[in-house]
Amino acid sequence: MKNGTLTTKGNHVELRFERRLAHAPEKVWRALTETQELAHWFPARIEGARKAGAELQFFFEEGAPGAGKLLVFEPPRLLEYTWEGDLLRWELVPEGKGCLLIFTTIPAERANVARDATGWHFCLDNLEAAVDGTPAAGFDKARFSALNAEYAARFGLGSFPAFLTSAANHVAADSLHIPGVEAYVFDGADGTQILLCHAKTDADTDEQWRDADEYLAVLEGSYVLRINGMDMELGAGREFVVPRGARVSGRFSAGTRTMHAFRGRSLGRGGA
CATH class of the missing domain: 3.30.530.20 (START domain)
Incomplete structure (x- = not known):
């Protein structure tokens, strides 16, 4: 071998x-x-x-x-x-x-x-x-x-490259409200915001109403998206567009990495 x-x-x-x-x-x-x-x-x-x-x-x-x-x-x-x-x-x-x-x-x-x-x-x-x-x-x-x-x-990659995980882009835990998930946020010139998430443990997100369109991509692992009461299991390589006005929550399996892009900036900046 x-x-x-x-x-x-x-x-x-x-x-x-x-x-x-x-x-x-x-x-x-x-x-x-x-x-x-x-x-x-x-x-x-x-x-x-x-x-x-x-x-x-x-x-x-x-x-x-x-x-x-x-x-x-x-x-x-x-x-x-x-x-x-x-x-x-x-x-x-x-x-x-x-x-x-x-x-x-x-x-x-x-x-x-x-x-x-x-x-x-x-x-x-x-x-x-x-x-x-x-x-x-x-x-x-x-x-x-x-x-x-x-x-x-x-x-897999197992983690994001170090150049993406600087302290300047780290989202403070109290801004994200997802215990067990590390996140890094990037602001686009046109107001778009991209969030990278890495679940260190199994984790659940609170239910929220989306006030803007969201693009979701699962890079590694498994993520369950609950949208308007319906569960959708998304494995590595799956993409989904969450429309504005949807009621959503999510469930990360440990080790899962996801990317979320929002039309507009919904997260504040926090320190590492």
């Missing part, structure tokens, strides 16, 4: 891959640590001493370098370092004449997991080709897109 798996550990998630390789740990270790070998499969050039505690820099062909730190260096068994807030861990377990490669990463931002899983999946495919001595498959846009869609369907 070459696909990555995702588990929740405390307040973070861990992405994990396992690959069985027909090569001794010593050979795979060189592919993981030596500059000339990394060039065959790793997405950046790594500069820095190969010893625990060393500062690392990651260089792409374009753009500013990234920073990290080498935390564990135990040849040919365990390698662990950080890269721009992500923790990367490589473990080699001997199996007969070969070894089991266990790669885990703790991403700094949950919303990047599906994207990261796709990228690391391709990197590991190229690593396998490198140690086997066969040409790397190269970048296949169609395959990348299909694999990314598969990971996105399995993992």
Whole structure:
């Protein structure tokens, strides 16, 4: 099974891959640590001493370098370092004449997991080709897109990207009246208002009369819209337009993320 798996550990998630390789740990270790070998499969050039505690820099062909730190260096068994807030861990377990490669990463931002899983999946495919001595498959846009869609369907984003959840846009709890739901509001130049909601627990909204049209989209999870006494269960990807004058309430399942757009501004600004 070459696909990555995702588990929740405390307040973070861990992405994990396992690959069985027909090569001794010593050979795979060189592919993981030596500059000339990394060039065959790793997405950046790594500069820095190969010893625990060393500062690392990651260089792409374009753009500013990234920073990290080498935390564990135990040849040919365990390698662990950080890269721009992500923790990367490589473990080699001997199996007969070969070894089991266990790669885990703790991403700094949950919303990047599906994207990261796709990228690391391709990197590991190229690593396998490198140690086997066969040409790397190269970048296949169609395959990348299909694999990314598969990971996105399995993992979802799990949260909104950090740039959408700044304190300046956070809705104060007493303005929203939905315990257990985090929300962020954005005001359009034409008076339209967009509200992003993320339910941390199961939650119910109070019944309200809509004084303006509302566009509702369920991004992840499940949301039950009660409109004029009728329940409508909306799963991920469903959209609905609530007309002005409707009597509405809603029920979030834990983990659900929704987007609401209003014709007019109905929410005040609050601090985080």
